[in-house]
Amino acid sequence: MSWSEVIGQDEAIATLQAAVADAEKLTRGEPGPAMTHAWLITGPPGSGRSLAATTFAAALVCDEGGCNQCQACRTAALGGHPDVHVEIPEGTEIVLDHVRPLTQMAAQSPMSGLWRVIVIEDADRLNDRAANHLLKSLEEPTPHTVWILCAPSRDDVLPTIVSRVRHVGLRTPEIDEIARMLIRECGVDETTARFCARASQGHIGRARALATDTATRERRQQCLRAPVNLRDLPSCVSVAGEVFDAASAVADARSDRLDAREDEMLKARFYAEGVTRLTGAMKRSHDAEAKDLAKDQKRRRKRLVVDEVDRVLVDLIGLFRDVLIVQSHAQAPLINEELRSQVEQMAAASSLEQTVRRLEALEHERIVLFAGGSPRTVVEAAMVQIKDPSVQSVYAR
Numbered sequence: 001m002s003w004s005e006v007i008g009q010d011e012a013i014a015t016l017q018a019a020v021a022d023a024e025k026l027t028r029g030e031p032g033p034a035m036t037h038a039w040l041i042t043g044p045p046g047s048g049r050s051l052a053a054t055t056f057a058a059a060l061v062c063d064e065g066g067c068n069q070c071q072a073c074r075t076a077a078l079g080g081h082p083d084v085h086v087e088i089p090e091g092t093e094i095v096l097d098h099v100r101p102l103t104q105m106a107a108q109s110p111m112s113g114l115w116r117v118i119v120i121e122d123a124d125r126l127n128d129r130a131a132n133h134l135l136k137s138l139e140e141p142t143p144h145t146v147w148i149l150c151a152p153s154r155d156d157v158l159p160t161i162v163s164r165v166r167h168v169g170l171r172t173p174e175i176d177e178i179a180r181m182l183i184r185e186c187g188v189d190e191t192t193a194r195f196c197a198r199a200s201q202g203h204i205g206r207a208r209a210l211a212t213d214t215a216t217r218e219r220r221q222q223c224l225r226a227p228v229n230l231r232d233l234p235s236c237v238s239v240a241g242e243v244f245d246a247a248s249a250v251a252d253a254r255s256d257r258l259d260a261r262e263d264e265m266l267k268a269r270f271y272a273e274g275v276t277r278l279t280g281a282m283k284r285s286h287d288a289e290a291k292d293l294a295k296d297q298k299r300r301r302k303r304l305v306v307d308e309v310d311r312v313l314v315d316l317i318g319l320f321r322d323v324l325i326v327q328s329h330a331q332a333p334l335i336n337e338e339l340r341s342q343v344e345q346m347a348a349a350s351s352l353e354q355t356v357r358r359l360e361a362l363e364h365e366r367i368v369l370f371a372g373g374s375p376r377t378v379v380e381a382a383m384v385q386i387k388d389p390s391v392q393s394v395y396a397r
C-alpha cells in the first residue's frame, strides 16, 4: 500500500503527506500545523477513501513516514499493527457499544510507535449516542492518538463532529486515470484497461477486480445478461439465484484470501521460530486475539457479500442508464459500449417510462440492501421489478 495506489487525488495526498511530515516535527516538540489529531476523509464509494485513510495511518506509524517496505507499513496495511485499528462496521448503524472500546483504545499510549491511529470507515453510520461519545474523545484529544473518520460526504456526519475534524475531500477519479493505473499495476492492455475503467463507473476497487479477477468479470457478464433471461416469475427467481451465487462466490473468495493472510500474521506474532505449542499467558493472549479476529472476519465476510450484491445493482443501473441514453437519443457514451446491440434491443422492446421505473426500483433495492435487507431477497426483488416494472418491491416503499 502506498500513495501511488490512491488514484487521481493529488491534492488530498499532498495534504496528508504534509501532515505526516509535520507529525514527525510534533514528536520532536517542534510546531507542526499541517498535522492534527482528527481527520475526516470524504469521497464517493470507490474513490479510495479507506485506502487513503489506511495509507495515512501506515505513514504515521512508519519511522520513514510511509516507506511501504518496513514491518510497520506492511502490518498497518493488513490490519496487523498494534497501534493501528481500522473499524469496519457491518450493520447499518455504529452504536455506542462499538465506539466505547475505540475511545478506550484512544486513551492509551501507543505500544510501539509514536502514534496510535484509529480509523472508522463509514463514520456516517454513527448513531447519535455513539457520535456524542466519540465527540468527547475528539474534544479532549490524547496527545498521541489520531482519529481518521471516513464518510461519503461532510453532510453525512453530525455537524458537531465535522467542526472538530480537519476535512480532506476526494473526488471521483477520471476514466483515463483509472485506465492508466490498471495498465501500470495490473499489466492489462489498453483496451481491457479502458473497458474495466468504464465498467467500474469510477470505482477503483471494482476496476481492479474486473482487470485481475476472472470470476468478477464473469459475475458481471452474467448479471448484465440477466435482464434478457427473465420470462416469468420462476425464471426471475432462478436467474436471481444464479446471480446471487456468483456474487457471493466472488465475495467468499476475497474473504478467504484476507482471512488467510490475517491468520498467518497472528500465528507469526505468537509462534517464534521452533515453537510448536503455546502455554500459559501466551496461550491465553493468543486465544483471545484469535477469537476477536474470527469475530471481525465473520463480520467482514457478511459485509463483502453486501458489497458484491451492491455491485450487481450498480452494474444493472449502468445497463439501464445505457438503455435510457439510447431511448432518449442522448449524445453520451455508453458504460457498456461492448453490449450496444443488447442495449439497443432492450431500448426497442420497452418504453422510456419503464426504464425510469426500473432504475428507480434498482436504486430502491440498494437502499433496502444497506438498511440490512437480505442480499438474496434484494437480488430477487430486483429481478422481479426488472421483469415487470409495475410491481412494487416486497418491502413497503
Ligand SMILES: [Zn+2]
Binding pocket: 062, 063, 064, 065, 066, 067, 068, 069, 070, 071, 072, 073, 074
Ligand atoms: Zn515504513
